[in-house]
Amino acid sequence: MSSTAMKMMGCCFLLALLVAGCAQNSQPPPPNTLVAARVQQVPLDGADSLWERSPELRLVTSSVKSADAPPGPAMSLKALYDGSQIAIRVAWEDPTESNLKNAWTWDGSAFSKGGEEDRLMIHFPMSNDAEFSSKGCAATCHNQEDDPEKWYMAANSEAFRYDQWHWKSTRTNPSGQADDRWLGLRADVLDTESAHYNDAMEAGGEKVNQNERRNGPQYVNAVEKDSPYIFAGQEGPVDTSQLSPGAVIPGYVLTPITGSRGDVFASGAWADGKWVVVLVRDLDTGHDDDVTFTPPKPIAFGIAVTDNGSGYDHQVYGEVLTLTWK
Amino acid sequence: MEVEHNKIDRISIPHRSRGIGSWVGAVWGWLDARTGLALPLRKFFTYPVPLYVHKNVLYSLGGVSLISLALQLFSGILMTFYYDPGISSAYDSVDYITYTLPAGWLVRGVHVYNASALVILLFLHLLRTYFMGAYKKPREITWMAGVLMLLVVLGFAFTGALLPWDQSGYWATKVGMEIAGSTPLAGTWIKRILQGGSILGQATLTRFYVLHVLLLPLGILSLVILHIHQLRYHGIAPAITEKGKRDSKKFVPFFPHWMTLDAMIGTALLILLIFVSWNWRAPLEFPADPTSADFIPRPQWYFLSLYQMLKYFPGPLEPVAAILLPGALIGGLLALPFIDRSEERRPWRRPLATALAIAVISAIVVLTVLATL
Known part of the structure; x- marks a missing residue:
């Protein structure tokens, strides 16, 4: 090889190192980054060994009710993706499993209704949203505005919508789903719930298990009598003579959701004071009420959990999180 | 093929009598009869390149820089078809x-990483010229055009960073504007002219866009033409080594010999850029949020030394690092042929100039490294 060729190769090598160095030296990875690792097929099982391929992101949530409140549960996040789907695994501390929302308890003479559930909520902006991308949930829900006339627990502009994956231990987990919804402007400025919209649904969902007089359940589970859930097709008539005092009857009859609202598949398991929930969804559902993931484009997101409470009683991670791909 | 200088005129590019095809020859003949382009083109392509130049790959840095610049212009033009210079749409268009x-x-x-490659290539080309004393009489204009080209390329980098309207570009520009604003006497005026108002907004983006896709390209093309004209007018600076001087009497034609070598290195550069682009997608931060309080701006790596120097000159001393020292360096480079008027070109016989350059390069490297820590 001639000396000229060798020098040329040397120069190319030097240039390669320099340019590659520049590429590496681009911006440092932002904090709070969840890196989704590529696999052949994403698992729905939170115990699958594939999760070892995903770097763990650890967070500590805080209460939305008061800045002085004690910190919320610690969380561990992992993510995987394949050619068509993404899976996010969230594990968090929760000393009790709460899966009897609005359940009926028989005291021997009457029913009483009560109980809440555990929840996990993840929000993704459905378009390029500067404020959410830099401030996370503080840009939408937790902006510290107390005036209900001003936006709070809602989007701050009709230009932006947020895909909401709302996993509920009582109402969606038994069906292997999360409630796929979206957050927008409030339909009623005085009602925080009116900012939450359901994705388009064909069929399924939860039906309140309540008799016409609203003082007891309409059904019991005729197939699995001790199950904390009733699925469609398992309904049987309530016969109080067969119930012993303290018997608990589920508050809902569940049917898997079909349509855009049922896009997010879920598996949640509680054990040893910890929930492990896996959410799986298509990268692109083709629905205009869903966020579309386009790896390797990073996307901001926010996360919150609820311990045996309503949707409002959640612990949130206050800073913006970023989902990236490797 | 090596030939004596007096034989070089016999080498010619294809024309009517030796054309690849008769129709090419016919078209070329028609064009030549009306424009007289054949002779200057023949002169351009058959330009006799001294053998010592052809043998030394360092002399290809200029040609490869030109290829790199052409890649920038081509990739930039392609992106212009899709880019939308509005603050509410710029990010979405770059995202698309x-x-x-x-x-x-x-x-x-290719556009993003080649910007870095172009800065590196031009800087190396400038260093080669400096150490070989090729800036000296009568090549002052060639040198100054080269220094101005490096400045224009840095101008491209500065204006281009804002165009995606993402967090890093927005905040880096914000810092840049503050630095420009700290210029003694004219700072406020410069900042307002660049920014197009009191805030960094649509007017700024429009101005940076016009600078990036119109004025700076016109400027650099003018400088390239001037640079090449001067290079051809005065010829390449004579060899400084004994071996080089021995090869000075032998020549090869610019085409195909030297052009082939440059094209090979240019192709290698393109392959490298594709490889880097494939493995590390060009970064695009989240969209700019002017209300974001905790974003830490970081300039492009080639401005990191300046960024680091600002830390040593806080408060009222900032203009020293931001304006005075860089201004002195640029002014010194432009005035160099008039300051260093000796005829000695060998770096080992110019210890002061050599040591000064090594000191400046070392300072830039150390400051850049410190800024990344």
Whole structure:
């Protein structure tokens, strides 16, 4: 090889190192980054060994009710993706499993209704949203505005919508789903719930298990009598003579959701004071009420959990999180 | 092929009598009869390149820089078809180019990483010229055009960073504007002219866009033409080594010999850029949020030394690091041929100039490294 060729190769090598160095030296990875690792097929099982391929992101949530409140549960996040789907695994501390929302308890003479559930909520902006991308949930829900006339627990502009994956231990987990919804402007400025919209649904969902007089359940589970859930097709008539005092009857009859609202598949398991929930969804559902993931484009997101409470009683991670791909 | 200088005129590019095809020859003959282009083109392509130049790959830095610049212009033009210079749409258009447009990631990746390559190539070309004393009489204009080209390329980098309207570009520009604003006497005026108002907004983006796609390209093309004209007018600086002087009497034609070598290195550069773009997608931060309080701005790596120096000159001393020292360096480079008027060109016989350059390069490297820590 001639000396000229060798020098040329040397120069190319030097240039390669320099340019590659520049590429590496681009911006440092932002904090709070969840890196989704590529696999052949994403698992729905939170115990699958594939999760070892995903770097763990650890967070500590805080209460939305008061800045002085004690910190919320610690969380561990992992993510995987394949050619068509993404899976996010969230594990968090929760000393009790709460899966009897609005359940009926028989005291021997009457029913009483009560109980809440555990929840996990993840929000993704459905378009390029500067404020959410830099401030996370503080840009939408937790902006510290107390005036209900001003936006709070809602989007701050009709230009932006947020895909909401709302996993509920009582109402969606038994069906292997999360409630796929979206957050927008409030339909009623005085009602925080009116900012939450359901994705388009064909069929399924939860039906309140309540008799016409609203003082007891309409059904019991005729197939699995001790199950904390009733699925469609398992309904049987309530016969109080067969119930012993303290018997608990589920508050809902569940049917898997079909349509855009049922896009997010879920598996949640509680054990040893910890929930492990896996959410799986298509990268692109083709629905205009869903966020579309386009790896390797990073996307901001926010996360919150609820311990045996309503949707409002959640612990949130206050800073913006970023989902990236490797 | 090596030939004596007096034989070089016999080498010619294809024309009517020796054309690849008769129709090419006919068209070329028609064009030549009306424009008289054949002779100057023949002179350009048969330009006799001294053998010592052809043998030394360092002399290819200029040609490869030109290829790199051409890649920038080409990739930039392609992106212009899709880029939308509005503060509410710029980010979405760059997002589309990067993540949706077929091969858009490649075009933008080549543009982004080649910007770094171009800075490196021009800097190395400038160093080669400096150490070989090629800036000396009568090549002062060639040198000054080269220094101005490096400045224009840095101007491209500064204006281009804002165009995606993402967090890093927005905040880096904000810092840049503050630095410009700290210029003694004219700072406020310069900042207002660049910014197009009191805040960094649509007017700024429009101005940076016009600078990036119109004025700076016109400027650099003018400088390239001037640089090449001067290079051809005065010829390449004579050899400084004994071996080189021995090869000075032998020549090869610019085409195909030297052009082939440059084209090979240029191709290697393109392959490298594609490789880098494939493995590390050109970064696009989240969209700019002017209300974001905790974003830490970081300039491009070639401005990191300046960024680091600012830390040593806080408060009222900032203009020293931001304006005075860089201004002195640029002014010194432009005035160099008039300051260093000796005829000695060998670096080992110019210890002061050599030591000064090594000191400046070392300072830039150390400051850049410190800024990354």
